[in-house]
Amino acid sequence: MRIMEYLIGLLPFFLVAVSVIILLIPILNKSWKSQRLVELLSLTTSGIAVIMSLLVLINVVENRVVSYRFAGFKPPLGIVYTVDLLSSLLGFLSMTALFLTVLYSKWFIISEWKYLYYSLLFLLSAGSISCFYTGDIFNLFVSIELLSISAYGLVAFYRSKPTAIVASLRYAMTGIVATSIYFFAVVLIYSAFGTLNMADIALKLRNPNAITPFSQSVLGDIVLTSKIAFSLMVWVFLFKTGILPIGFTWQPHVYSEAPLPISAGFTAIADSIGIYLFMRFFTTILGWGVIEELVVFRITLFSFIQVLAIISAFISVLLMIVEKDIKKLITYSTISQFSLALLGITLDNVFGVVSAILLLISNILGDAVLFYLAGLLIIGCGRSINCIAVLKNSKSMVFSLVVAILNLFGVLPVTIGFWGKALLVLAGINKSITLPIIVLVVSGISAIGYFKLLHVMYTYKAVTRSDQELRNTVIPKTIILLLSTTLIVLGLLFTLYEPFRIFIINVGEDLLGNYREYIVKSIGVEGLI
Amino acid sequence: MSEVFIQLAFRTSIIAFIVNIAIAMYGVYTRPSLIKKFICLIMFTDAINLFALFIGFRVVNNTYPKPPVLIREPVSPGELEEFKYIAVDPLPQALVLTAIVISLAVFMFVIGLILVYYEHYGTTSIKAMRSGGVEEVFE
Numbered sequence: 001m002r003i004m005e006y007l008i009g010l011l012p013f014f015l016v017a018v019s020v021i022i023l024l025i026p027i028l029n030k031s032w033k034s035q036r037l038v039e040l041l042s043l044t045t046s047g048i049a050v051i052m053s054l055l056v057l058i059n060v061v062e063n064r065v066v067s068y069r070f071a072g073f074k075p076p077l078g079i080v081y082t083v084d085l086l087s088s089l090l091g092f093l094s095m096t097a098l099f100l101t102v103l104y105s106k107w108f109i110i111s112e113w114k115y116l117y118y119s120l121l122f123l124l125s126a127g128s129i130s131c132f133y134t135g136d137i138f139n140l141f142v143s144i145e146l147l148s149i150s151a152y153g154l155v156a157f158y159r160s161k162p163t164a165i166v167a168s169l170r171y172a173m174t175g176i177v178a179t180s181i182y183f184f185a186v187v188l189i190y191s192a193f194g195t196l197n198m199a200d201i202a203l204k205l206r207n208p209n210a211i212t213p214f215s216q217s218v219l220g221d222i223v224l225t226s227k228i229a230f231s232l233m234v235w236v237f238l239f240k241t242g243i244l245p246i247g248f249t250w251q252p253h254v255y256s257e258a259p260l261p262i263s264a265g266f267t268a269i270a271d272s273i274g275i276y277l278f279m280r281f282f283t284t285i286l287g288w289g290v291i292e293e294l295v296v297f298r299i300t301l302f303s304f305i306q307v308l309a310i311i312s313a314f315i316s317v318l319l320m321i322v323e324k325d326i327k328k329l330i331t332y333s334t335i336s337q338f339s340l341a342l343l344g345i346t347l348d349n350v351f352g353v354v355s356a357i358l359l360l361i362s363n364i365l366g367d368a369v370l371f372y373l374a375g376l377l378i379i380g381c382g383r384s385i386n387c388i389a390v391l392k393n394s395k396s397m398v399f400s401l402v403v404a405i406l407n408l409f410g411v412l413p414v415t416i417g418f419w420g421k422a423l424l425v426l427a428g429i430n431k432s433i434t435l436p437i438i439v440l441v442v443s444g445i446s447a448i449g450y451f452k453l454l455h456v457m458y459t460y461k462a463v464t465r466s467d468q469e470l471r472n473t474v475i476p477k478t479i480i481l482l483l484s485t486t487l488i489v490l491g492l493l494f495t496l497y498e499p500f501r502i503f504i505i506n507v508g509e510d511l512l513g514n515y516r517e518y519i520v521k522s523i524g525v526e527g528l529i
Numbered sequence: 530m531s532e533v534f535i536q537l538a539f540r541t542s543i544i545a546f547i548v549n550i551a552i553a554m555y556g557v558y559t560r561p562s563l564i565k566k567f568i569c570l571i572m573f574t575d576a577i578n579l580f581a582l583f584i585g586f587r588v589v590n591n592t593y594p595k596p597p598v599l600i601r602e603p604v605s606p607g608e609l610e611e612f613k614y615i616a617v618d619p620l621p622q623a624l625v626l627t628a629i630v631i632s633l634a635v636f637m638f639v640i641g642l643i644l645v646y647y648e649h650y651g652t653t654s655i656k657a658m659r660s661g662g663v664e665e666v667f668e
Contacts, residue, residue, distance in 0.1 A: 145631045
């Protein structure tokens with residue numbers, strides 16, 4: 001039991017340690033063997049990270065909420081990692097994406113600076129897992145910064161390309177503004193609540209008279225401060241998710257200029273954090289049961305985010321139709337899926353939150369399939385969507401493309417994406433008839449963009465370049481097939497296997513209604529709520 | 530007198546904070562020079578860091594805040610109670626220190642990116658990127 005708790009604290013540290021070791025290998029040994037050693041080490045350690053995150057997930061399924069106290073300091077005095085079903089599930093997905101990215105990079109990336117690439121990738125993952133596991137809002141700021149700086153570095157990996165430098169600059173400058181605003185919000189929260197612990201803040205938002213050890217009672221006007229701080233945080237999370245208005249300034253550029261395996265991994269490792277933080281801050285912290293003075297504010301804020309999510313979804317699907325660059329097309333697809341997931345969260349019911357989780361999972365896997373397929377056509381032909389014609393000679397790749405498209409479009413109940421959209425429609429019906437219509441219209445427009453790929457594949461002719469990398473495509477094709485099969489397996493499991501369906505619904509229910517357990521297990525004191 | 534002075538200083542600081550934020554945001558989003566954008570980013574983060582430091586100060590019964598250090602030992606319960614109310618909270622300072630260290634790393638990276646941008650375009654103006662070529666801009 002204790003070992004499992006230590007595993008939570010050990011995982012980010014393990015990833016940072018690997019990152020440092022990878023950086024040291026070429027310094028100690030400059031021969032070509034060091035490149036192979038870096039690849040081998042990255043592959044092995046990312047595999048270990050997947051197993052560690054899986055063990056954490058299994059432990060959390062048994063105990064619902066597990067916390068780890070750094071250096072044994074009791075929260076809210078010390079930093080605590082509090083892991084619930086959602087954070088452990090997304091943490092596992094993030095680590096799986098890391099493993100797949102490392103595996104795909106072994107085939108795709110040819111560079112003498114490979115060790116820097118892997119080192120940054122592991123730092124990115126350390127930041128990501130720390131964001132998912134942390135139960136402290138300032139530790140979250142540090143984790144976001146760790147994630148961001150490694151992401152800026154990875155985007156600028158091809159430094160000989162001016163467009164990559166410009167994309168990284170865009171990302172970095174917008175990112176610095178966003179994270180500074182987040183820091184400002186953190187300071188505001190501390191000024192009123194006298195604590196940085198998420199569970200402590202969640203407790204005081206429900207019971208302002210609660211006196212917790214160390215942080216004691218609230219220090220200032222928590223109503224006004226919460227209104228300002230949480231409104232500011234919305235912009236930061238919108239930036240991280242890549243949703244309108246800030247997201248459009250960086251995400252299409254970053255996704256199209258970053259090395260392809262990174263673009264594929266970004267969805268799971270970096271961008272899903274925005275949606276996760278929305279869920280964490282607006283369900284666990286400012287969620288059900290908050291003081292009356294903030295109920296109206298929460299509803300107003302959700303209505304505002306709802307409008308943004310709908311506009312963002314419409315703009316992204318419209319841009320998807322006209323886009324000719326395969327990487328940008330997938331980016332706009334990601335933005336539209338994230339916008340719908342955000343819409344699900346703002347509906348503030350179990351089906352809405354579950355739909356957001358399912359859309360997140362389906363988008364992480366579906367996007368990865370599309371990006372990995374894009375890798376084949378970028379090497380074989382180019383970045384134009386017309387180049388997708390090179391895939392038609394391989395039946396397995398056509399199958400994977402069709403599965404990924406059907407999943408993201410969400411039309412067949414055999415894929416997990418279908419259930420994401422179906423539950424979103426069901427959740428929307430409870431609120432207003434307009435919302436399901438909007439979801440269906442957005443999906444309909446996005447279908448034009450998705451099926452354009454199939455149309456182009458069968459009507460255009462593309463000549464495959466002779467590239468050394470194309471001589472052995474076992475690794476990418478295996479990953480693509482594995483992911484597309486996973487999409488179907490998850491869809492079938494959700495349709496036919498009740499325990500899996502109950503597990504996913506429990507994740508949503510726990511997030512919305514089980515805040516008591518989160519607070520009690522995180523702070524370690526009962527009877528306060 | 531001291532109360533008027535403290536109020537004045539506090540209000541001036543808040544106004545300075547808002548003005549700094551506004552100027553920095555204007556610079557980041559409108560200036561074409563990357564160096565000017567960079568300077569504005571530093572202004573932006575520093576303004577927020579300065580604001581964070583203010584959070585730790587408390588003025589109770591017209592007494593000036595004290596450093597969060599107890600010099601003499603043993604401390605009587607009365608002194609400890611007074612210390613609790615008057616001493617500056619050291620946590621915001623620790624937060625700011627961490628934020629500054631992180632900012633340093635990020636800013637070093639950004640300045641490196643600007644340098645590479647300069648190597649590509651021969652200027653630090655974003656107009657060069659938009660026009661697709663090298664352009665001399667004196668702003």
